[in-house]
Amino acid sequence: MTNGSIVRGSWSRRFMMAAIIQAVILLLIVSTAIAPYNSYAQDISMHDEDLTLIVNIEASRGHLMQALNNKSIGNDNGAIAHAGHPAAEHLDKIAPIIEKRNPELINELRDKLTRLPSKVPAISYEELRAEIDAIDALFENASNLISDENKGSVQFWFEVMKMLLEHTEEEYEEGVEEEGTVSNIIEYEDAQAFIVRAEHVFTTKVKDSISSDTSVVIERFFNDVKMAMDEKRSADRIKELVDGIMPVIPEFPINLMLILVGVVALTIMIGRVLMPIKATVYNGYSNR
Template sequence: MATRMKLWVGIGACVLVGTGQTAAADASDPFQPVTTATSTQLLAHGGEGSEGGETSHGGEGGEASHGGEGGEAGHGGEGGEGGEAGALSHLGGGEGGEGGEGSASAPAAVNSPGVYYATLLFMKGHLWVAEELYTSGNTEIGSAHMGHPYAEHFDSVEDALEERGVTGIHDALEHLAEEAGSQPDWSALEPAYQEAQSAIDRAIASLDPSLREDPDFIADVALGVLRKAAHEYEEAISDGEFVNVVEYHDGRGFAHVTRKLLEDHADVLKAADADTYETLLADVDRILEAWPSAMPPEKPAVSTSELAGNVSRFELHANNL
């Protein structure tokens, strides 16, 4: 496969709270809506990624390994191939530089177009699943996801937005979180929701057109978001049971926006290799089998190891572009 942008992102810490009870957040804080725990739920996300080096092209990698000579981090904990840093480790900085070979540092989105794009897609993933939950009657947990783009991801792209001259996204995301906190009818919330989506789209449009027309760049970003989705799924499960409903939702949202990413860039990907494009769509559909419904099933439909294998299959096929 052609040389690829390599970049790193930081990983956020997660806090598990509540078992089978309603966990109340400060009603004055619209970014921590009350959610009702049907099982153990994650209500608080935290931790900012550390800043690191600048983006560069290159890095040696073998088949099914998009990235630096140092190889992929292992699956699992913070910094491994699962958290945000690990999910995008195949896109790190150049060899020998900060964020490059052997480095665990994470460059800011201001220095890394792939980190920037992936972070905006994480925002969209939260919004995708928030709408699904909200409109299906799960308004409490749906309202929580409405606040996550602002609470979890805005800080990491703020400098990049400023440098690119993108305005309005802060106010749009903050307004949506505030509106969702009162849990109005969807018809009343939808204008704020669409405003937030449009603001994210404007931020995406600020990417260099040459990158948005680069099949390798699109495939690499897609792979990173899928790795993050798989990590969220893993975090949702313990001893073969779903114990963290919100992480299940995060993974579902991230996987769905990855499919839309491929569809949105269909012309670019088909021009590179039409058969591979269709294969990648099929791979994502197989990955989506881990999330068969908006709310978690009684038992996981797919094991964490099987899901990891499906993501690796996507990676392998993406190398054919």
């Protein structure tokens, strides 16, 4: 083997070693950057359960609001229908989640929700309000079972809003099949209730954590969609309004986005630090 071959081999190994060092450092940086997010990724089922729990609780609150509204005007049939929806449509979705976290709570909640419709005709408006207030207190206890991370996450509450808006579209489409005419009063009132609950989530959980410009846009949306519903505009018009606000509601997890931005920035920085090393190695090899 010639001296030239030995020298070229030596510098080739040094060049390869520099590349390996860069890759190892980058791997360590990426691993460190995503470490805080690992718990979130591993706990995605918990996140989904929390989302399912809150969305169905808020929808149930909407149904009970309409039960009370119908009772106030003497429409017991409407009140009975709305009072029965939480148990019929949402209880099966939230019961397994609550049962894992607080078995006593779900037993009491199940009992009150299933008994409520049969009570409606025989009780007064005030008595129905008391029944619903008691159920709402249980809903509040159930809401507090979600993780602390989600309780304080604007992204999480945006997701709740989005799902309620999607349910609003679905209910309204069933309630108003032709513009100007209510084809199914219960579904129409459900849609009105869901938009009210979505607005409540925005006002209490989101508004104070976003820019004033974004807040104004979302508030205008809620005013427009409620007015369109009151006017019994077409389902296509409601869909247009809801679809129009969706881009304002972020879908990409904020924490993950920040992590990815950080990783990209660190990658660039490491590349700039190691580039002179590789250049030196290369120049040294060329000079030989």
